[in-house]
Amino acid sequence: MAAAQSGMNTTSLQAEAVLEGLENPWDMALLDDGTMQFTEKCKGLSVRMPDGTVNALYGVGETEGYPANGSDLFCEGQAGMMGVAFDPDFADNRRIYVYSTSNMSDPHTNRLMRFTLNEDFTEVSDRTDIVDDVPYKMEASDHPFGGPGAHNGGRVRFGPDGALWLTTGDNHNEEIPQSPTMMGSKVLRMDTDGNAHPDNNPPEGFDQRTYTYGHRNVQGLAFHPETGAAITAEHGPWHSDEITVLENGGNAGWDPRDNMAGRGDCPDGYCGYMPNQNEGMNRYERASFMPMTDFETYPDAMPPVWENNGWSQGTSSAAFLEGEQWGDWENAMVVGIMGIGFGGTPIGQRIDVIEFTEDGTEVLDVTEMTLPMEPGRFRSVVLGPEGSLYTAIDEGTIYKLTPGGS
Amino acid sequence: MITRYALIAAMVLSGGAAWAESHASESEVDAPQVAELTAEDVDMDAAGKIFQRSCRGCHGNKAQGAASYPKLSDKEPQYLADMLARYRDGERIGPNSILMIQNAKDLSDEDITNLSV
Numbered sequence: 351m352a353a354a355q356s357g358m359n360t361t362s363l364q365a366e367a368v369l370e371g372l373e374n375p376w377d378m379a380l381l382d383d384g385t386m387q388f389t390e391k392c393k394g395l396s397v398r399m400p401d402g403t404v405n406a407l408y409g410v411g412e413t414e415g416y417p418a419n420g421s422d423l424f425c426e427g428q429a430g431m432m433g434v435a436f437d438p439d440f441a442d443n444r445r446i447y448v449y450s451t452s453n454m455s456d457p458h459t460n461r462l463m464r465f466t467l468n469e470d471f472t473e474v475s476d477r478t479d480i481v482d483d484v485p486y487k488m489e490a491s492d493h494p495f496g497g498p499g500a501h502n503g504g505r506v507r508f509g510p511d512g513a514l515w516l517t518t519g520d521n522h523n524e525e526i527p528q529s530p531t532m533m534g535s536k537v538l539r540m541d542t543d544g545n546a547h548p549d550n551n552p553p554e555g556f557d558q559r560t561y562t563y564g565h566r567n568v569q570g571l572a573f574h575p576e577t578g579a580a581i582t583a584e585h586g587p588w589h590s591d592e593i594t595v596l597e598n599g600g601n602a603g604w605d606p607r608d609n610m611a612g613r614g615d616c617p618d619g620y621c622g623y624m625p626n627q628n629e630g631m632n633r634y635e636r637a638s639f640m641p642m643t644d645f646e647t648y649p650d651a652m653p654p655v656w657e658n659n660g661w662s663q664g665t666s667s668a669a670f671l672e673g674e675q676w677g678d679w680e681n682a683m684v685v686g687i688m689g690i691g692f693g694g695t696p697i698g699q700r701i702d703v704i705e706f707t708e709d710g711t712e713v714l715d716v717t718e719m720t721l722p723m724e725p726g727r728f729r730s731v732v733l734g735p736e737g738s739l740y741t742a743i744d745e746g747t748i749y750k751l752t753p754g755g756s
Numbered sequence: 757m758i759t760r761y762a763l764i765a766a767m768v769l770s771g772g773a774a775w776a777e778s779h780a781s782e783s784e785v786d787a788p789q790v791a792e793l794t795a796e797d798v799d800m801d802a803a804g805k806i807f808q809r810s811c812r813g814c815h816g817n818k819a820q821g822a823a824s825y826p827k828l829s830d831k832e833p834q835y836l837a838d839m840l841a842r843y844r845d846g847e848r849i850g851p852n853s854i855l856m857i858q859n860a861k862d863l864s865d866e867d868i869t870n871l872s873v
Contacts, residue, residue, distance in 0.1 A: 374822065374823060391823075427824045427851065428823070428824055490851060494852075494854040494855070495824075495851055495852060495854075496851050497824070497850070497851030497852075627854075628854045628857070628858075629858065630858065688813075688823070689813035689814075690813055690814070690855075691809070691810050691811070691813040691814065691855070691859060692854075692855055692858055692859075693858055697809070697812075697813035698813075699813060724817055726816070726817065726822075727813075727814075727816070727822050727823060729823075743822075744816070744822035744823045745816040745817060745818070745820055745822045746820065746822075
């Protein structure tokens with residue numbers, strides 16, 4: 351078919367700037383008619399209607415222009431309003447889900463909020479914080495990007511099983527990744543009230559919401575269209591971005607504590623950027639000192655299926671390309687990479703297309719998407735209802751990428 | 757090559773930092789004096805290359821700022837030159853300083869001038 355053939359030709363993608371001039375758009379979620387919720391990290395939640403009009407819904411803190419505000423919500427560094435999702439039964443229950451940093455608790459936390467969105471898509475109500483205990487980094491520390499608010503994870507997705515999933519991060523806190531009870535560095539699987547999924551199988555003593563643990567800062571989560579497996583894309587420290595096919599109860603093997611695994615003291619007790627955290631050095635030497643997945647300490651850790659050639663370039667979000675319009679890329683995963691310039695690392699802003707083996711357990715091939723527009727900091731990738739790929743860049747644009755055309 | 761681009765050269769910037777502009781006035785770093793220069797006097801091609809390689813990945817393709825990386829396109833040239841010089845000297849100013857120190861450490865005075873105007 352012509353569409354499939356042109357989909358195979360990576361130079362034939364078309365780009366449409368769906369929204370421009372946004373302030374750090376972080377995530378989107380779409381309905382079948384193209385209605386699109388989106389978040390802006392320091393501003394709030396809005397919805398773009400199919401006719402292109404945009405309704406502001408819920409503001410961060412005192413941000414003006416929103417019909418309602420979460421006075422407890424705030425942004426700081428990497429933290430703020432992040433992931434968003436529609437309930438799979440949205441048509442009936444009008445429920446939506448948004449993850450944001452909040453100062454309601456002290457120390458502050460990241461919260462997953464549930465709202466009811468009215469029929470006109472103009473107001474939200476019934477805020478219910480179904481997760482209120484994802485840790486937040488309160489104080490600056492002696493690390494690269496060491497300001498408050500670091501590493502919150504932030505992706506919110508519904509799986510094919512209808513469960514609600516949330517990814518979290520390590521806060522530059524050495525205890526969180528392997529902690530059984532602190533809900534950072536985890537992938538949570540829950541119902542829409544925030545209760546643990548009954549089939550979650552974490553080790554004894556763990557919070558039962560835990561699907562996997564021992565992550566660093568998961569910003570990408572997607573589900574294989576055929577196997578249904580949850581797959582994360584994760585931002586590495588100064589090395590080793592990772593894609594991991596998750597195993598229920600699995601340990602991703604990130605443990606940045608000092609005075610263990612052959613390491614001595616580290617700045618503020620967190621070895622996550624060591625050795626030589628402030629300067630460039632060989633990425634494989636770094637990986638050997640502070641592995642993203644520490645198989646020596648955790649031999650049963652979930653193995654990554656992709657490590658970005660050992661680089662850390664800001665791997666952020668993930669989605670699967672579904673539909674024959676994508677040609678050879680149908681059922682491949684795309685990963686948005688934000689780019690970073692440090693210590694000789696190529697910036698690497700791009701969208702990678704990750705082809706999996708038929709059983710979905712290994713990476714067969716990786717292709718860089720030839721983009722019909724200038725690259726940017728690809729924060730979010732989401733498949734739209736008509737099979738186009740939507741992507742948000744931190745610079746303030748949400749694009750719609752459609753295969754085919756001239 | 758000296759070029760005469762009409763665009764505001766401040767778009768083509770490395771470095772800088774948005775927090776506390778007052779910091780700039782406190783600086784005693786010997787930054788290149790660029791305030792009197794214009795885009796006509798500097799090597800925009802050279803600046804563009806550095807920008808593409810070292811700056812845009814964080815600060816955005818138009819230096820508009822992105823994520824936790826500040827907007828540069830609205831900063832005064834002297835402020836930018838001053839900040840770059842301070843980073844070049846290894847001074848920490850804000851949580852992302854390590855990125856800036858690494859990117860600024862090999863810049864010449866001429867590079868800083870080109871980038872800042």
